[in-house]
Each structure stands twice: as structure tokens, then as C-alpha cells.
Amino acid sequence: MLLADKRILITGVLNDASMAFHVAKRAQEEGAEVVLTSFGRAMSLTRRAARRLPSEPEIVELDVTDAGHLDALAASVGGHLDGVLHAIGFAPESCLGGGFLTAPWEDVAVALQVSAYSLKSLAVACRPMMTRGGSIVGLDFDNSRVAWPVYDWMGVAKAAFESTARYLARDLGPEGIRVNLVAAGPIRTIAARSIPGFEQFEDAWDQRAPLGWNVKDPTPVGAACVALLSDLFPATTGEVVHVDGGYHAIGA
Numbered sequence: 001m002l003l004a005d006k007r008i009l010i011t012g013v014l015n016d017a018s019m020a021f022h023v024a025k026r027a028q029e030e031g032a033e034v035v036l037t038s039f040g041r042a043m044s045l046t047r048r049a050a051r052r053l054p055s056e057p058e059i060v061e062l063d064v065t066d067a068g069h070l071d072a073l074a075a076s077v078g079g080h081l082d083g084v085l086h087a088i089g090f091a092p093e094s095c096l097g098g099g100f101l102t103a104p105w106e107d108v109a110v111a112l113q114v115s116a117y118s119l120k121s122l123a124v125a126c127r128p129m130m131t132r133g134g135s136i137v138g139l140d141f142d143n144s145r146v147a148w149p150v151y152d153w154m155g156v157a158k159a160a161f162e163s164t165a166r167y168l169a170r171d172l173g174p175e176g177i178r179v180n181l182v183a184a185g186p187i188r189t190i191a192a193r194s195i196p197g198f199e200q201f202e203d204a205w206d207q208r209a210p211l212g213w214n215v216k217d218p219t220p221v222g223a224a225c226v227a228l229l230s231d232l233f234p235a236t237t238g239e240v241v242h243v244d245g246g247y248h249a250i251g252a
Contacts, residue, residue: 001029001030001031002030002031002226002227002230002231002232003027003030003031003032003082003083003226003229003230004030004031004032005031006031006032006033006082006083006229006230007032007033007034007035007079007080007081007082007083008024008027008032008033008034008035008081008082008083008084008085008229009034009035009036009037009077009081009083009084009085009126010023010024010027010034010035010036010037010084010085010087011036011037011062011064011084011085011086011087011088011122012085012086012087012088012139013036013038013046013049013050013087014042014045014046014049014189015045015048015049016049016052017187017188017189017218018049018087018189018218019087019139019184019187019189019218019221019222020085020087020139021049021052021053021218022218022219022221022222023085023087023221023222023225023226024036024053024057024085025053025054025222026219026222026223026225026226027226027229028053028054028055028057029054030226030230032082032083032229033057034053034055034057035057035058035059035060035077036050036057036058036059036060037059037060037061037062038059038061038062039061039062039063039066039069040063043059043061046059047059060073060076060077061076062076064088064114064118064121064122065113065114065118070121070122070124070125071125073125073126074125074126074128074129077129079129080129080130080131080132081126081129081130081134082130082132082134082135082229083134083135083136083137083229084122084123084126084130084134084135084136084137085137085138085139085225085229086118086119086122086136086137086138086139087138087139088114088115088118088122089114089115089139089154089157089158089191090110090111090114090115090191091107091110091111091114091115091152091153091154091157092107092110092111094107095107095108095111095152095153095154096150096151096152096153096154097150097152098150098152099152099153100152100153103152103153107153108153108156111153111154111156111157112153112156112157112160114157115154115157115158115160115161116157116158116160116161116164117160117164119136119138119161119164119165119168120164120167120168122136123136123168123172123177123179127172127175127177130175130177132176133175133176133177133178134176134177134178135177135178135179135180135228135229135230135233136168136172136177136178136179136180137180137181137182137225137228137229138161138165138179138180138181138182139181139182139184139221139225140158140161140162140181140182140183140184140240141155141158141183141184141186142158142162142183142240142242142244142248143155143156143158143159143162144159144162144240148201149200150198150200161181162181162240165179165180165181165238165240166179166238169237169238170238173237178228178233178234178236178237179237179238180228180233180236180237180238180239180240180241181239181240181241182221182224182225182228182240182241182243183240183241183242183243183244183248184218184221184243184244185205185209185213185215185243185244185245185247186198186201186202186205186213186215187215187216187217187218187221188215188216189218202215204247205244205245205247208247208250208252209244209245209246209247209250210245210246210249210250211245211246212245213244213245213247220243221243224241224243228241
């Protein structure tokens with residue numbers, strides 16, 4: 001099994017449609033001990049989803065914008081970690097759906113902190129538990145070269161997310177910690193449904209992805225994340241792996 005004897009911290013599980021849920025499920029099937037995070041009103045949703053996993057995991061409280069939670073994470077989780085999944089993103093309503101020119105800085109700052117800076121925050125909080133090295137994997141929607149319709153400031157945040165991953169790969173590599181991202185095609189998650197005009201992404205993928213793409217199937221994303229969390233890529237870091245049916249490679 002790919003993750004036998006490994007301990008993996010997974011953020012972002014809200015229900016069984018969450019991409020993070022499918023990473024957790026596949027990780028357990030591959031032998032990992034999984035620990036989930038959640039906080040606030042989302043905690044009840046995470047607990048409900050956790051019961052649907054092959055083995056119900058421990059859940060620790062973590063709001064990545066709360067310094068107290070981050071400082072306490074190592075004590076809350078305990079022991080060591082071999083891997084971490086960052087599946088966190090949020091932007092206020094003003095930052096999506098055509099509000100790029102009008103969104104106030106206060107809202108943009110929230111989007112950037114939660115969706116980009118939090119990767120650094122989570123990595124630093126988990127670093128004391130990764131003394132044997134390991135793998136940090138983030139869920140991405142590729143914004144390195146294009147501007148998407150309706151994605152607006154979340155697109156800017158994802159571009160910052162990708163840059164943050166590269167700098168983390170630089171600084172954590174000497175400690176044997178790899179940092180990579182999985183750029184997924186559009187999946188119908190709770191987060192996706194909150195984006196006005198999300199169907200535009202679905203229509204585009206239907207037309208251009210050479211392997212096809214099922215917006216209701218997160219399992220390919222889960223498989224890719226588990227592969228990166230395993231020891232199969234010991235010399236790969238700072239990379240963005242596309243799991244999008246090949247959409248990113250097709251010009252028109």
C-alpha cells in the first residue's frame with residue numbers, strides 16, 4: 001500500500017463531495033492514518049463526512065487565520081506527520097462573479113489570506129511534526145497564465161498560492177519536505193457552487209478536455225494527491241500536476 005505506516009493531516013473535508021474527502025478516503029485505503037481538521041460551524045459537517053470514511057478519523061480544530069489555532073496545532077495533532085493536504089479556499093462574494101474592479105481591499109485581503117497565505121501558515125504549523133521529511137500537497141485551480149471568467153480575485157489568490165508553493169519548496173526542501181500542487185479541473189463541490197457562473201467552467205471542459213472530464217467525479221484528484229503524498233515522487237517539489245483531463249494542454 002502506498003501510504004502504509006504514514007500519518008496524513010487533511011484539511012477541507014466538508015462533505016463526501018469534497019475533493020479532500022476523496023483524498024482522505026484513498027489515503028486510508030492505501031494504509032494511512034488520517035487526521036482531519038475543521039472549525040466553527042463547519043465542524044458538524046466534517047464530523048458527518050468523517051463517519052462516511054472507511055475508518056472514522058480524529059478531527060482537530062484549525063482555523064488557518066487564527067494564530068492561536070496554528071500555534072496549538074502540533075500539540076493538538078501530536079506525534080509526527082508524513083504528509084499534509086491543503087484544501088482551503090475562500091473569497092467574499094464581492095471578489096467573485098464579475099466584481100474584480102469593485103471588490104474592496106478588505107475583502108481581497110481575506111481571499112488572499114485564506115486561499116494563499118494559509119499554505120505558508122499551515123506548512124509552518126506542521127513543520128515541527130515533519131522532522132523525518134514528508135510531503136505537502138495543495139489543491140489548486142491553475143491561474144499561472146490566464147484570466148478566467150467570474151473567478152476574479154480568487155484567480156489572483158490562486159496565482160499567489162502557486163508562487164507560495166514554490167517558495168515553500170525552496171525553503172523546506174533542505175529538510176526533506178516536498179511541496180507540490182494538484183491543479184484539478186472543475187468539480188461540483190460546495191465551494192464551486194458558491195461561484196456565480198461556475199457552469200462556464202463546466203461547459204469549457206466538456207468541449208476541450210481530450211480525455212473528457214466528469215465534474216461529479218473527484219476520484220482522479222484523490223488518486224493524484226495520494227501519489228504525491230507517497231514516496232513515489234521523492235525528487236519532485238515545486239511542481240503543479242494537472243489533473244484536468246488534459247484541458248490545460250489544448251489551445252482551442
